[in-house]
Amino acid sequence: GDQVEQSPSALSLHEGTGSALRCNFTTTMRAVQWFQQNSRGSLINLFYLASGTKENGRLKSTFNSKESYSTLHIRDAQLEDSGTYFCAAEAGGQGGSAKLIFGEGTKLTVSS
Amino acid sequence: DMKVTQMPRYLIKRMGENVLLECGQDMSHETMYWYRQDPGLGLQLIYISYDVDSNSEGDIPKGYRVSRKKREHFSLILDSAKTNQTSVYFCASSPSTAQYFGPGTRLTVL
Numbered sequence: 001g002d003q004v005e006q007s008p009s010a011l012s013l014h015e016g017t018g019s020a021l022r023c024n025f026t027t028t029m030r031a032v033q034w035f036q037q038n039s040r041g042s043l044i045n046l047f048y049l050a051s052g053t054k055e056n057g058r059l060k061s062t063f064n065s066k067e068s069y070s071t072l073h074i075r076d077a078q079l080e081d082s083g084t085y086f087c088a089a090e091a092g093g094q095g096g097s098a099k100l101i102f103g104e105g106t107k108l109t110v111s112s
Numbered sequence: 113d114m115k116v117t118q119m120p121r122y123l124i125k126r127m128g129e130n131v132l133l134e135c136g137q138d139m140s141h142e143t144m145y146w147y148r149q150d151p152g153l154g155l156q157l158i159y160i161s162y163d164v165d166s167n168s169e170g171d172i173p174k175g176y177r178v179s180r181k182k183r184e185h186f187s188l189i190l191d192s193a194k195t196n197q198t199s200v201y202f203c204a205s206s207p208s209t210a211q212y213f214g215p216g217t218r219l220t221v222l
Contacts, residue, residue: 004154033210041200041216048210086154088211099170100145100211102154 004089006103013110018058018075021106023087025068030098031090032063032070037105038083046072046085077110084108114139116214118203124220131190133217135203143206144186145170146178148199149216155202161186193221 003026013019023032034046047054049063049070058077063070070087084107088100117136125131135144142163147155147170157170159178167178175197179187186205190197198221204211 031209035213041218043202043213043216045210045212050209088154099157099160100155102156104152104154 004087004101004103006087006106008106009104010107011109013074013077013081013108015077015079015110015112017077018073019077020074021072021085021087021108023070023089023103025070025089027091028065028068029089029091029101030065032061033088033090033100034061034070034072035086035088036081036083037086043086074108077108079110079112082108082110114212116203116205116212118201118214118217120217121215122218124222125193126222127195128192129221131193131197131219131221133188133190133201133203133219135186135188135205135214136184137205137212138184139205139207139212140183141205141207141212142183143208144180145204145206145211146176146186146188147202147204148172149202150199158188158201193219195221197221 005024031050036044047061053062060073084105086105088102090098119134144161146158149155161167161180177189201217203214
């Protein structure tokens with residue numbers, strides 16, 4: 001079935017550095033969402049993209065539906081960025097009824 | 113701010129008991145969802161509701177049922193809970209684009 005392959009599974013960064021997370025899709029997806037799951041377990045919306053690139057502070061995300069991937073770039077990492085990051089791709093459906101297919105997450109640890 | 117609420121936040125039940133998890137949203141979103149998350153995994157879709165009394169199975173509906181009698185409320189029901197239903201349950205709602213998630217309910221079935 002439709003799958004979302006997320007990498008890396010774990011990532012360690014020092015404060016002030018940056019890196020990129022990636023999701024590959026096995027089929028064409030309509031849109032992608034990125035979430036941060038914090039230490040309390042809450043899922044925080046980071047981005048929703050149907051195409052192109054969005055930026056918010058130290059985070060930037062790109063969705064290339066034609067080549068079936070999405071990336072999340074984190075720059076100048078801070079301790080509070082630690083958590084698990086999930087991408088979720090929207091497959092099929094109409095409008096808000098689309099299903100989200102989740103990747104398995106990237107566990108990010110930021111250290112001082 | 114878009115807000116999705118879930119009650120209770122924590123619940124412990126014995127095998128065979130009935131479980132009711134409740135979700136609310138104050139944004140008049142038509143579509144709502146129930147997911148479960150197990151350790152080390154992403155979320156798996158249990159049910160989708162497109163509006164009042166318009167529900168559809170997700171990927172793992174077995175052992176669950178749902179009820180949506182008002183647009184702002186969506187309930188997940190476990191009749192005779194099983195130990196393998198121990199999990200964290202998330203509700204979400206959507207205005208037709210992004211999905212917005214509640215804080216989750218941690219259910220333990222003993």
